[in-house]
Amino acid sequence: MANDIYKTDELIARDIDAYLEKHQHKTMLRFITCGSVDDGKSTLIGRLLYDSKMIFEDQLAVLEADSKRVGTQGQEIDFALLVDGLAAEREQGITIDVAYRFFATDRRKFIVADTPGHEQYTRNMVTGASTADLAVILIDARKGVLTQTRRHSYLAHLVGIRNIVLAINKMDLVDYDRARYDGIIGDYRAFADQIGVGSFQAIPISGLKGDNITSKSDATPWYQGPTLLEYLETVEIDQTRMIERPFRMAVQWVNRPNLDFRGFSGQIASGWIKPGDAVRILPGSTTSTVARIVTLDGDLSEAGAGQSVTLTLADEIDCSRGQVITPADQPLEVADQFEATIVWMAEEPMIPGRAYIMKIGTTQATVTVTDEKYQVNVNTMAHEPGKTLALNGIGVCNIATSKAIPFEPYAENPDLGGFILIDRLNNATVGAGMIHFALRRSHNLPWQTIDVDRTAHAAIKNQQPRLLWLTGLSGSGKTTIANLVEKKLHAMGRHTFLLDGTNVRQGLNKDLGFTDADRVENIRRIGEVAKLMTDAGLIVLTAFISPFRSERRMVRQLFPKGEFVEIFIDTPIEVAERRDQKGLYEQARRGDLKNFTGIDSAYEPPEAPEIRIDTTRLSAEEAAEAIIESLSMSF
Amino acid sequence: MPTLTHLQRLESESIHIMREVVAEVERPVMLYSVGKDSAVMLHLAKKAFHPSTPPFPLLHVDTTWKFQDMYRLREKAARDAGMELLVYQNPEAIARGINPFDHGSLHTDLWKTEGLKQALDEYGFDAAFGGARRDEEKSRAKERVFSFRSANHRWDPKNQRPELWKLYNARKAKGESIRVFPLSNWTELDIWQYIHLEQIEIVPLYLSAPRPTVIRDGLILMVDDHRFPLRDGEEVRMRSIRFRTLGCYPLTGAVESEATTLTEVIQEMLLTTTSERQGRAIDHDQSASMEKKKQEGYF
Numbered sequence: 002m003a004n005d006i007y008k009t010d011e012l013i014a015r016d017i018d019a020y021l022e023k024h025q026h027k028t029m030l031r032f033i034t035c036g037s038v039d040d041g042k043s044t045l046i047g048r049l050l051y052d053s054k055m056i057f058e059d060q061l062a063v064l065e066a067d068s069k070r071v072g073t074q075g076q077e078i079d080f081a082l083l084v085d086g087l088a089a090e091r092e093q094g095i096t097i098d099v100a101y102r103f104f105a106t107d108r109r110k111f112i113v114a115d116t117p118g119h120e121q122y123t124r125n126m127v128t129g130a131s132t133a134d135l136a137v138i139l140i141d142a143r144k145g146v147l148t149q150t151r152r153h154s155y156l157a158h159l160v161g162i163r164n165i166v167l168a169i170n171k172m173d174l175v176d177y178d179r180a181r182y183d184g185i186i187g188d189y190r191a192f193a194d195q196i197g198v199g200s201f202q203a204i205p206i207s208g209l210k211g212d213n214i215t216s217k218s219d220a221t222p223w224y225q226g227p228t229l230l231e232y233l234e235t236v237e238i239d240q241t242r243m244i245e246r247p248f249r250m251a252v253q254w255v256n257r258p259n260l261d262f263r264g265f266s267g268q269i270a271s272g273w274i275k276p277g278d279a280v281r282i283l284p285g286s287t288t289s290t291v292a293r294i295v296t297l298d299g300d301l302s303e304a305g306a307g308q309s310v311t312l313t314l315a316d317e318i319d320c321s322r323g324q325v326i327t328p329a330d331q332p333l334e335v336a337d338q339f340e341a342t343i344v345w346m347a348e349e350p351m352i353p354g355r356a357y358i359m360k361i362g363t364t365q366a367t368v369t370v371t372d373e374k375y376q377v378n379v380n381t382m383a384h385e386p387g388k389t390l391a392l393n394g395i396g397v398c399n400i401a402t403s404k405a406i407p408f409e410p411y412a413e414n415p416d417l418g419g420f421i422l423i424d425r426l427n428n429a430t431v432g433a434g435m436i437h438f439a440l441r442r443s444h445n446l447p448w449q450t451i452d453v454d455r456t457a458h459a460a461i462k463n464q465q466p467r468l469l470w471l472t473g474l475s476g477s478g479k480t481t482i483a484n485l486v487e488k489k490l491h492a493m494g495r496h497t498f499l500l501d502g503t504n505v506r507q508g509l510n511k512d513l514g515f516t517d518a519d520r521v522e523n524i525r526r527i528g529e530v531a532k533l534m535t536d537a538g539l540i541v542l543t544a545f546i547s548p549f550r551s552e553r554r555m556v557r558q559l560f561p562k563g564e565f566v567e568i569f570i571d572t573p574i575e576v577a578e579r580r581d582q583k584g585l586y587e588q589a590r591r592g593d594l595k596n597f598t599g600i601d602s603a604y605e606p607p608e609a610p611e612i613r614i615d616t617t618r619l620s621a622e623e624a625a626e627a628i629i630e631s632l633s634m635s636f
Numbered sequence: 637m638p639t640l641t642h643l644q645r646l647e648s649e650s651i652h653i654m655r656e657v658v659a660e661v662e663r664p665v666m667l668y669s670v671g672k673d674s675a676v677m678l679h680l681a682k683k684a685f686h687p688s689t690p691p692f693p694l695l696h697v698d699t700t701w702k703f704q705d706m707y708r709l710r711e712k713a714a715r716d717a718g719m720e721l722l723v724y725q726n727p728e729a730i731a732r733g734i735n736p737f738d739h740g741s742l743h744t745d746l747w748k749t750e751g752l753k754q755a756l757d758e759y760g761f762d763a764a765f766g767g768a769r770r771d772e773e774k775s776r777a778k779e780r781v782f783s784f785r786s787a788n789h790r791w792d793p794k795n796q797r798p799e800l801w802k803l804y805n806a807r808k809a810k811g812e813s814i815r816v817f818p819l820s821n822w823t824e825l826d827i828w829q830y831i832h833l834e835q836i837e838i839v840p841l842y843l844s845a846p847r848p849t850v851i852r853d854g855l856i857l858m859v860d861d862h863r864f865p866l867r868d869g870e871e872v873r874m875r876s877i878r879f880r881t882l883g884c885y886p887l888t889g890a891v892e893s894e895a896t897t898l899t900e901v902i903q904e905m906l907l908t909t910t911s912e913r914q915g916r917a918i919d920h921d922q923s924a925s926m927e928k929k930k931q932e933g934y935f
Contacts, residue, residue, distance in 0.1 A: 017906075020906075025643060028639060100777040103823045112821055131800040256685065258689070264687075266685075295686065297682055297683045307640050307648055309652050419801045421805060423805055
């Protein structure tokens, strides 16, 4: 019986070429199964694999032996054992993670995400659902719609699954009672309406007995609908939806085999493209036209959603990983503040204001939750106030990213609206999110015009604001010199402020360490604070190693021309190490101090500083004088 | 635009995974075992980076006990792809003369498990592509596409990252590495169909031919070279055999078959009743053995 549905053995034996030809045109359906611990989920999947002959004789022998040893079905085969994979969970008798199973029929290949049903594993269900086209929600006919049913349905809906199958299981244990079945459907419909699930397909089944799984059951003559497998084989996959949307492709990798070829590789998220199409690269304002669609099998005349391709453009333009190629006349929105739903997946709670790394499409940015609007109670769907998000918590939040991100709302394009959050210290994936909309467009965000502006602030202090940026190795004398400069300026009646390790690292930046990423963020924040202070009319001095050119350039770009003064405190490392007042070099040489500039982390000296101080020739006092003098103070 | 077939979707997904790795890690490598899955993986790599040569070397963790046909194809495949081929043999296993006849599971431990760790450490690779599929074995059904290994190469089933959508988190601390499985969602049939469709070159041992064999412990073993010690009463006989999976020749059981073409092999596979891994001696102990191997660092 099963053979007829899954594998046409006869055709395979008679004409393998015809069979292969037929099978090359199969489509693929990915679905998840959700149910509570005892709803019979593993049994159902085991049954689908078993009936599809995906279980071979040797596996069957193991299964039969295992069934007798640890099974829950007496001497009968326990199908659940087919899918409960890891040894640890087999002993506990529960599935604890997402497992992927495969089976195929003549029409389709199926990938099943088997996700656990109990409460603490919302994380796993969201993970499994994120790649699914359809959700099979299991209900125990004896128990009806439970809290867990609601939770699973809500999560499936949240992740954007439009196709829901309500598999009312264990019908054998309620004597295939139609009234019971209809009652459950009624209950579920009321709930489905409440959370916005438009339609669903209900099927009365028994995973254990095989009713309405692959063939119509004689025990449910009152049921006229499809069997579960029939439905899975024929349900329309929403394949046309993405192809009908505007073209979007996030650049994954720039393909440069030689100087004559520059291709942009990526997987097309939506729409389609052909040579000659005018395109725009976002973020930015660059435009060009598609020259070729390059593949190993020759150039394509067109390519569409889902395909991995390499595009070349007619013009030599800058385009790198993280940027998105769109039609010139249908660009994406670019923003740095969003409202999003966040699902938290880590033991350590999400804290608003803490910086995480966000990966969206092929780009990464630093992100903070600026405001948690409410949490969703997945059992009652109630909106509840909250300050943090615990493991498995779901919250609607405002978030802000460190840079502008091209995006689409998740509901319209999951590839460009879904993101993960990564812990900056241990690199774990701690959360997942779905963008609803941008709070405002960053690229046309005007600063509020205020009457008391930076000119007014400076004028009242009778000075020109400046940022005196001292950079150099640890022990080069930056802080000593900066202190002396500030004293002299103060004596001249100037309004100054000195930012250094002691007042920044212990407060504003105490969450940052000394990895490259943290150093970058450290400098970015200092730059922003200094910017605010110069807006307030102050002369700001900073004394930080600031080892990377790119960050110093980033800060420079925040300021009007002439206001940023880069001062290179030039001390050779041997000299700095000889001074080593705090004993840091010694620790770093021993390996006790990691990422120490000059030892195991690079220092990139300024190429064209406004002022260069050679401390092997000048004392600190002389250096301070020289700085004041060379500024030829227009204060 | 026509809808993508399941093979086109799988191909596109694998290419996407490979490009992510190359874009995000420092020193990737492709583990190349010369088997049919490796052949598909290598073919996909060529597609992913064309017209560039795949920007990573191939690494074969050798045991010196592979089939001679495998060594021949190994050299040719690397040459055809224009890729660097690194062959690593655990010096300790060489020194101790470890072989599958005398040393049982130690053979796999030292040559493969230890050899792989040593090779990754020696070259400083921080990501290694492997051809494993989730459909191969139960414990692999839960394996991530990006599987994290601690600095001492251990796989911790409790500490794997959730994978959502197409977003793979490749960030890691110094010393940690990632095993990446671009073929995670392929099944054995998908692999064969793809080889057929794309005309990918595979080791001839997958096709049936008369070969010298003995039957030992219920397995049909091929006497591939002079190092095969015959036990009393064993006699070498020509049998028409092929292999469903390839490894060290003294550990790999053949099936008797008349399938001399790829389509005939697929035909036999579809009508067959035993699973692919049964030909491998290491899995037979208990059904959770692969999981234990994996925790110890076997690929």
